Amino acid sequence: MTSPSSAPPAAPEAGGGLGRAGDLFQLLRDGRPWTRAELAMTTGLARSTVAGKVDLLLNSGLVVSVGEALSSGGRPPSRFAFHPQARTVLAVDVGASHVRVALTDLNGEVLAERCAQRTVAEGPEAVLGYVVDSARKLLADSKRPQSLLAGVGIGLPGPVExxxxxxxxPPIMPGWDGFDVVGFVQRSLPVPVLVDNDVNIMALGERAAFWPGVDDLLFIKVATGIGSGIISSGQLQRGADGTAGDLGHVRVARGAEVLCRCGNVGCLEALASGAAVxxxxxxxxxxxxxxxxxxxLASHGNLAAIQALRQAGRDIGxxxxxxxxxxxxxxxxxGGSVAAAGEHVMAGVREVVYHRSPPLATTNLRIVLSRAGERAAVMGASQLVSQHVLSPAGVEAALAAASAG
Structure with missing residues (x-):
């Protein structure tokens, strides 16, 4: 499985790194219309070279004509832009007690989705079987052929290599340890399958949809467990073995005698997760x-629940x-299900973070609730795939496949 980038590739430097149509395509990913002349001027390439690459992209469907630009004399030049509806993506969010499967375009716009209350403890064959069945139904109902499926992105509620x-x-996923998720799905859907920890893809989804200009972001999921997705300098940080961001098993002072399911005592998850509260x-x-x-309980004004949530926020903080x-x-x-309690948790988090962190680190710091909500994971799973297939190498592969067909 080829590792995808966690952020859209940077535009190629003018006059360099543009040997392939896939490289030129990176300039078009902003979605705005371009003319061949504008591309030639931006890249420094000959107009004939640009025209050839653009024709390849137009033939692939990844780029589409969007009318004509104003002319200073003679025939108006054609304008073209990225066509996110050219392919579809299957985005999958497997939670501890739910499975959400969405069909999206290459921009992450949800076209259709299915969600079921199924526990991850049912095992990989049962859960992924539901995913495959849902994919077939969504494709059939949307009348979009499987041949246009660009890939499958899957988020799992546990560590992923x-x-x-x-x-x-994975602590809450019996039967999943070492399971070949990619191979299982590809037997039914022979496309790239990319798998990651659920909070990592939630970070990708939240950032892409609501914080595209932010290069340093933490996404904290508070639900059955507690974890974080770390985006630093615009890149998702997975660490050496894919376990970066596992905040749930960091020890906190208040939990000296509290046993965690991992076997240690004092873990944040044992005090502040939804189950612990x-x-x-x-x-x-x-x-x-x-x-x-x-x-x-908190939404109905129960003071004990409100106080417990605020204390959980302090522990997280x-x-x-x-x-x-x-x-x-x-x-x-x-984010996460416990974030539905809103300001009760946030108040505790802010209280401690702003008190214990230096002013320089918090002057411009914003601590906010997820705006993507329950769709954060499928949005991120879609991003995982689109960033992979729309990379220079991914576009080249699509062009080669189109030529072979």
Whole structure:
């Protein structure tokens, strides 16, 4: 599996790095219309060279004619632009207790989707079987041929070895350890399949949709577990083995005697995840077994739930203060099911982060709730694929396939 870039490729330098149509295409990914003359002027290439590359892109469908530009005399020059509807992407969000499958275009616009309450503990064959069946149904209902499917992006709620797409000892995914997710899906859908940790792709989705100009962003998912997606200098940071951002198992002071499912004590997840907050409320006699129950209690004004959520925010803030000191992000986005509690969690996070981090690191820091919400993961899964297939090498492969066909 070829590793995709985590951000759109930079435009090629004028006069260099433009030996292929795939390189020239990177200039067109901004979506605005161009003429051949404008491309030739920007790149320094001969107009005949540009014309040949543009014709290849037009024939592939990735670029489409969008009318004519104003003429200073003679025949008006044609204008053309990136055509995101040329291909479709299957974007998959596998959560602890749900599976969301969406069909999108190359810009991440959702065309159709299906969602089911299924637990990841059902095992890979059952869950991925549902994904494949949903893909076929979505393609059939949308009347879009499978031949135009560019790829499949999948987010999983556990550690993923990025080079192979295989889960690695995921704590809440029995039967998934080392499973060949890519191979299983490709037996039914023979296209590129890219797999990553769910919070990584949520970071990609949130940034692409709402913070495209932000190069340093942390996405924090607070749900059954707690994790973060780290975007630094515009690139998703996965670390040496794909485990970067696992905040849930950082120790916090308040949890000295609290046992975590990982076998250690004092982990953030054991104190501030949705399940952990529910357990603390159940011990007080309240009916709560999930994070959704906690959010529901808080929304109805239950003071114990509100206080527990604010304390969870403080615990998360304790860990995030260290992250702010280390990574200096300009935006921290809080998402996941527990984020539905909104300002109760946010108040606790802000209280500690702004208190414990130096003024220089927080002067321009924004701590906000996710705007993508429950669609953050499918938006990111779509980005994972589009960034891969629209890279210079990906476009060249598409052009070669079109020529062979």
């Amino acid at each position: 990025h080079a192979t797409g295989r889960p690695v000892k 529910a357990r603390s409320l159940a011990a007080q006699g309240l009916e709560a077994s999930t994070g959704a129950d906690v959010v529901g 304790e860990v995030l203060a260290t992250c702010v000191n280390l990574l200096n992000p300009s935006v921290i986005v809080i």
